[in-house]
Amino acid sequence: MKRFKFLLPVLFIASLFLSFQSVADNNPKDKVLLTILRYVLTEGHYHPTEFNDAFSESVYNSFIENLDPSKRYFIQADIDEFSKYKLLIDDQIKNEDLTFFYLVYNRFKERANETKVFYKEILANPFDFNIDESFDMDYEKSPYASDKGQLIEFWRKQIKISTLAIFYDKMKEEETKFEKDSTYQIQPMAVLEKDSRDAVSKNMTEFYERFDELTYADWFTTYINCITEQFDPHTSYFDPSIKKKFDQSMSGKLEGIGARLQKQNEYTKVIELISGGPAWKQGDLEVGDLIVKVAQENGEPLDIVGMRLDDAIEFIKGPKGSNVILTVKKIDGTTQIITITRDIVELEETFVKSSVVKKDGRTFGVIDLPKFYIDFDETNFRNSTTDMVQEIERLKKENVEGLVLDLRNNGGGSLQTAIEISGLFINKGPVVQVKYRGVKPEVKSDIDPKIQWDGPLVVLVNELSASASEIFAAAMQDYKRAVIIGGKQTYGKGTVQSVIDLNQYHNLNEDIGALKLTIQKFYRINGSSNQLEGVHSDIILPDRYTYLEIGERDEKNALKFDKVAPADYTVWNNYENFDAVINSSKKRIALNTTFNLIDENAKWLKNAQDDTLIYLNYDAYKKDIESHEELASKFKAIKDYTTNLTFTSPIYEQTLVLNDTSLAEKREAWHKNLKKDIYIEEALNVLDELTIKPSYHLVKN
Incomplete structure (x- = not known):
C-alpha cells in the first residue's frame, strides 16, 4: 500500500492544517473528515466517481432510504423540503457543508419522536382481523405518506402485520395443545389478540430504547457511507x-x-x-x-x-x-x-480438510477449502497452501485416482495463497493479472515447476464462491486443468480492498477512523475480468440461488466488467476426454429428477421472493401461509435425497478421531452431509469419467 500514500500531495496535507483553524461549528472533525475522504476517494480509488449532480442525487436517495427504508417516518412534505438539496450535495461536500445532513438528521429525530406517541395509541385498541385489507411490503414502489394522518394509517397496518403474525403463532400453539389433549380449553381469540398486542408493544418499547441509544456519530457514519458506497459496494468508512x-x-x-x-x-x-x-x-x-x-x-x-x-x-x-x-x-x-x-x-473448521470416498470400486478424494487463509502475525504461520500440500500428500497415500476440490461458499481470502495453490496443479506460469488504476496489469505467476497433483481434478463452486476462489477457478478453467462444476456463475467480485488509516492525514487530537478502499482489479490470464461475470461453470448444476439476486452483479454501484490483454500461457490439455465428459454430465443432469426439482424450486423461490402482499384478514393470512407451506412441501424431497457413496476420514485422521470425540462428531456430521450431497455426487461422476492422455503419463515418467 506504499504506492497509495504518494497519491496525496503535500499541499493537501498543509491545507488541512489551515482548515482546522477556520472551522466555525462544534463539529470540526466532521468537516475535516469530509475533505480527507473526498481526496482519498478521488486520488486512491481504482475507478473514482466524479462528484457531480448525478453523484449528489444518488447520495441523496441513499441517505433517505437508509434512515427510512420502510417509509415509516418521513412524509411527502419532508421529501419536498429535502429535494432542494438533491443536486447540491456534491458542492456541499467540496465546501465542507453539512446543511443537508443536519436538516435530514434533525427531521428524522423529530419524526421518530412523534411515532413514539402514536404507536402506543394504535396498540391501545384491539385489531379486527375479520376486515378484508392488505399491505404491500414493496417499499421501493410505495409512496411516502401525504400527511401525518396517512402516516399513522401506514403505521397501523404495519403494526397490525406484526400483531397478526404473533396472533397466528398463538392460535397454532392452542390448536396443537388441543390436538394433544382434547380436554384442553383453547384460549378465547380476544385474549390471544390482547396478548399479541402486548407482545408487539413490548417489542416496540425495546426497539425505541435501543433506537435512543444510537448516537450522532452513528447517524453521521451512515451519511458518510452513503457517500463512499457511490464508488463501489466494497468501499466503506469505519468510524x-x-x-x-x-x-x-x-x-x-x-x-x-x-x-x-x-x-x-x-x-x-x-x-x-x-x-x-x-x-x-x-x-x-x-x-x-x-x-x-x-x-x-x-x-x-x-x-x-x-x-x-x-x-x-x-x-x-x-x-x-x-x-x-x-x-x-x-x-x-x-x-x-x-x-x-x-x-x-x-477456526480449526475453517481450515482445509479431506475425505476419502469409494465409488464403484474406485477411490477418490474430496478436499474442502472454506477460505484462502494466511496469518502473517505468527512466526510459523499456518496457511492454506501448506495445508493443501499436506492434504494432497495424505490422499496420495490412500491411492486416490482423482480429486474434487470443494470451493462452495468460499468467500476468498489471500491472493498469495490462491496463486500458490493454483501452482500445485500446473507447471509454472501465470495465474492472475492484478491492475492498479492507470497502469498496465501485473501478471502474477506460479514460479515453482513442481506439480503436487497431476491427476484428474474437478472444482466445485457456487454463486457464493468469491474473490480468491474465483481467481483459482478461473486459472484452472483457462489452463483446462480442471472441470469447473456448480452454479451458473460464481459471485463476480474481481476487486481488492485495502484499509487506510485516515489519521495519518490530519493533526487533530481525535481519531477519525479508517476507510476500506478498492485499489485494484483482478483479471484472468485470458484477459477477462472476474468482476460481475465471475467464473461460468463448464457444467451448470441447478441450485436454489440460480434466479435470486445474490451476486456482485446485483449490488449497487458495482464496478463494470472489462478486459485487458491476455497473458502468455500454455493450456495444460492433457485430458483425453475433457469435452466428452462435460457433455455426458449435461445429459445426466437433464434427466435427473432431483436436479429438475431443484430448478423448479429455484424458480418458485424467485416468484415467492417477489410476492410482497401481506393479508391483514386472519383467514386470508392463514390461507396464504398454508398455501406457501403446501407448495414448499413439494420440494422436501430435495432435502431427503441421499447417495450410495461412502465417505471416511483419511488414515492419518482416523487415529485422531478415536481420541477426540469433538473431532469425531464434526467429521461424522460432515460425512453425513457429503452422503446427502447431490452436487458432490455429480462432481464425482465427472471425476470418474475423466481420463488422462497416455502420452502425458509417458512424458511424466
Missing part, C-alpha cells in the same frame, strides 16, 4: 469504534451459532455459515434467510426487525450448551422456527 472491532484479532474460538450476519434494510440476514459451526451442523439455517425473532431457552421471542445488527447479534450469541430459538423467514417466503445449540465455533 473509530467500528475500526477498533475490525482490528481485534480472532481469539481462535467464539461461542455462538457460527453464522455471519448482515443488515438488509430492517432485517438481519444470514450471509455465511461457518463450516463445522452449530448452525452448519444443525442444517436448517441457510444463506439468504432473514432472522425476524430470537428467543432464549424457555423465553418469549424478541422481534429483532429494525434492530441494529450489533444488538441483534448480542441476543443471538451466547454461552456454549445454551439453546437459541430463531424465527426465520426463508427465501421461499415461509416461516420456520429453528433451535440451535450454541457451541464454540473453532
